[in-house]
Amino acid sequence: MTASPETPPLSVGFVLLHRFTMMPFAGFVDCLRLAADEGDRSRQLRCHWVFMTGGGRDALSSCGAAITPCSPFRDPAEFDYIVVIGGVQDEHDAVDEAAIGYLKRVARAGVPLVGVCTGVFALIQAGLMAGRRCCVSWYHHGDLTRRFPDIAPVADRLFIDDGDRLTCAGGTASADLAAYLVERHLGKAWAMKSLHIMLIDEARPGSHPQPQPVIFDKVADRVVRRAIGIIEQHLGQMISVDELARRVGTSRRNIERKFREELGVGPQKFARDLRLRYGLWLLHYTAKSVTEIGERCGFADTAHFSRHFRDAFGTTPTAVRKAAGEGSAPVDPFFLHIEARPASS
Structure with a gap:
């Protein structure tokens, strides 16, 4: 395999928003977990990850399961990427101002931001997507365009790499994006190892079309x-x-x-x-x-x-x-x- 013990680990910080969606979170983090170590031993050797929320409180998912322990927001310089996992959208919910402030801090530090599922809504609310291409699920396309008319989302592909902003439609596509980043940092063999254990034949490119609602x-x-x-x-x-x-x-x-x-x-x-x-x-x-x-x-x-x-x-x-x-x-x-x-x- 390409990566050696001397290869710097791929370090990812997860910002878990309230009622975050479990599938894209699990697909992304499990791809990292399986690439991090030999077999299924789960040691954070080649990949390192941290779950973060405002104040380090437990993160409640949309299905009711909670992720614990979580860390308070940490220095962005610790990470290669900050991944924002969004959740159920309700305009009446209070905006997580602590998370929005942290995302702005991450952007100022020059650390790439990844918006997964409705995590892209938080990037937009933080003012970080102006003039950027933005990938969103077809299911959330109408809601996004109605709430943020100045943003032109794309809903016919799985994810978009726009340099220091990456956006992903969510669902199982998060595993494809995670594999894409693993391959970039550790080599293709480690990305394929993760996907094969997850019973995924191969990584789909970002340009792969989303399935349509037929x-x-x-x-x-x-x-x-x-x-x-x-x-x-x-x-x-x-x-x-x-x-x-x-x-x-x-x-x-x-x-x-x-x-x-x-x-x-x-x-x-x-x-x-x-x-x-x-x-x-x-x-x-x-x-x-x-x-x-x-x-x-x-x-x-x-x-x-x-x-x-x-x-x-x-x-x-x-x-x-x-x-x-x-x-x-x-x-x-x-x-x-x-x-x-x-x-x-």
Whole structure:
């Protein structure tokens, strides 16, 4: 492995905000823990971490579990990174002024700040994200843009490295970001060791797209469910019905029949409609151009994309983009809810 005992350890300070989310915290710190030592021995050798809160009080997570012991805020110079784990957003909650003051102190000291999940909200409240690219989960995109209209968040990728500001959508993406930092400081072998023990095949890059909020109710047929999964994984390219049938281990005739029974449309139209819905989502939640979105959704050109988009939604991609920028929506981007047909009696 690349790192040697003489390699300076990767030192990370965690700022745990009130009702912080457990999944991104656990993914990040466990990646550090597994890279820090041989096997699963958990000694803080190659990585070192500290949990911090205002006054060193216990940190209460959104699920009710508490992290203890926590340290009061420490000298930023002790750390390579300060990672802010945000939590449940309630505008009526009091702002953690002690944490905001500490983040400003960290920035003045030149220590890189990492905003994970809604931790980015705290970085914005501290005035540390002006003119910066900002990654946020699609789930929190609307709340962030409403509360902080001067910030332009990105919700179509897992994390962004903007030098001394790194922001991450949260969830399992925090493990990808932690592995990215471990690889930077200790080498790829240590990052892969952590991920493999966590049963993660490989680290996803920051540019990897976030999964989109597409929901299917009561799709009982196994073949259709598997086919939908394949279509979702390849929204940027055309997959022929023959190829789709081959991948799920059935015939073209059978897969077409099953799609019509379950969803009322054939697999080809279903896939196109899903790609259009993905385009609708991108128009609302990213700054990509209409041309880029059409390409990303697997359409041959902008005219092709726009024609099918108008047929599906009764409006143009340009009109949707304009309305989204003005805070209104001629088409609801969260209508991505496709119900299966009820089973016949």
